[in-house]
Amino acid sequence: MKPVVDRDLCIGCGLCQDTCPEVFVIEDDGLAHVINESPGHELYGQVRDAADICPVEAISIVGE
Numbered sequence: 001m002k003p004v005v006d007r008d009l010c011i012g013c014g015l016c017q018d019t020c021p022e023v024f025v026i027e028d029d030g031l032a033h034v035i036n037e038s039p040g041h042e043l044y045g046q047v048r049d050a051a052d053i054c055p056v057e058a059i060s061i062v063g064e
């Protein structure tokens with residue numbers, strides 16, 4: 001799986017970082033960035049939860 005954030009949609013709410021800080025981080029631009037583009041299996045559930053919780057559906061998951 002490869003998580004991707006569409007920063008044209010992201011509003012910087014931080015919910016993805018709260019849900020899976022190993023993968024999503026709010027950086028200096030105030031928007032979410034993916035810091036781990038190939039998370040291990042143990043993080044798949046959290047990554048999917050982050051995608052589900054994003055209020056603007058800015059997170060997509062490639063390769064599954």
Ligand code: SF4
Pocket residue numbers: 005009010011012013014015016017024031032053054055056057058059
């Ligand atoms: S949950 Fe969505 S809108 Fe909120 S910071 Fe993450 S990517 Fe951006």
